[in-house]
Amino acid sequence: ETGVTQTPRHLVMGMTNKKSLKCEQHLGHNAMYWYKQSAKKPLELMFVYSLEERVENNSVPSRFSPECPNSSHLFLHLHTLQPEDSALYLCASSQVSDSTDTQYFGPGTRLTVL
Amino acid sequence: GESVGLHLPTLSVQEGDNSIINCAYSNSASDYFIWYKQESGKGPQFIIDIRSNMDKRQGQRVTVLLNKTVKHLSLQIAATQPGDSAVYFCPRGSARQLTFGSGTQLTVLP
Numbered sequence: 001e002t003g004v005t006q007t008p009r010h011l012v013m014g015m016t017n018k019k020s021l022k023c024e025q026h027l028g029h030n031a032m033y034w035y036k037q038s039a040k041k042p043l044e045l046m047f048v049y050s051l052e053e054r055v056e057n058n059s060v061p062s063r064f065s066p067e068c069p070n071s072s073h074l075f076l077h078l079h080t081l082q083p084e085d086s087a088l089y090l091c092a093s094s095q096v097s098d099s100t101d102t103q104y105f106g107p108g109t110r111l112t113v114l
Numbered sequence: 115g116e117s118v119g120l121h122l123p124t125l126s127v128q129e130g131d132n133s134i135i136n137c138a139y140s141n142s143a144s145d146y147f148i149w150y151k152q153e154s155g156k157g158p159q160f161i162i163d164i165r166s167n168m169d170k171r172q173g174q175r176v177t178v179l180l181n182k183t184v185k186h187l188s189l190q191i192a193a194t195q196p197g198d199s200a201v202y203f204c205p206r207g208s209a210r211q212l213t214f215g216s217g218t219q220l221t222v223l224p
């Protein structure tokens with residue numbers, strides 16, 4: 001579990017707040033991902049960064065803004081969120097040159113929007 | 115539409131018995147399949163993967179079988195332990211894309 005770390009582990013915020021989620025991978029990978037996991041729903045891919053460039057954006061609302069300053073760090077900036085954005089936000093990383101491109105996940109940030 | 119891993123939602127097994135978790139898919143255009151385990155309050159944990167040109171792969175206490183004829187994937191866990199209680203996913207992978215289904219909740223009974 002220490003390969004991919006996420007902070008904070010829990011976050012409660014109001015709809016007018018601005019906060020950021022942080023992810024760090026210690027695996028030497030070159031791709032990082034943000035997923036959203038809501039209750040009773042499958043994991044939803046939000047963003048993909050490969051070699052620090054965003055390569056996927058699955059029509060996520062603009063109130064979620066990712067940032068990937070280098071291959072080891074990934075942020076998700078949050079502003080003007082809605083209660084339905086409450087979920088577990090998971091970060092993952094992978095080595096895209098690997099034959100199976102297996103993604104390794106962090107423990108997640110449990111976000112509650114009041 | 116494309117299936118991404120249809121699961122039975124729940125499975126209960128007695129501690130010490132073997133568990134078999136099944137997964138079906140509808141589209142064969144996938145490079146590999148991965149099994150993840152997610153315990154309550156944690157992120158998904160990689161268990162084992164199998165490339166689409168293989169039929170079987172074994173790990174520690176786990177075996178994954180891929181039957182491309184019937185488009186079926188299974189995860190077998192030997193001597194199931196309480197720590198195996200979790201939700202199991204079999205997303206399909208291809209070029210940075212993992213598509214998840216809803217998973218199977220495995221409960222190990224004492």
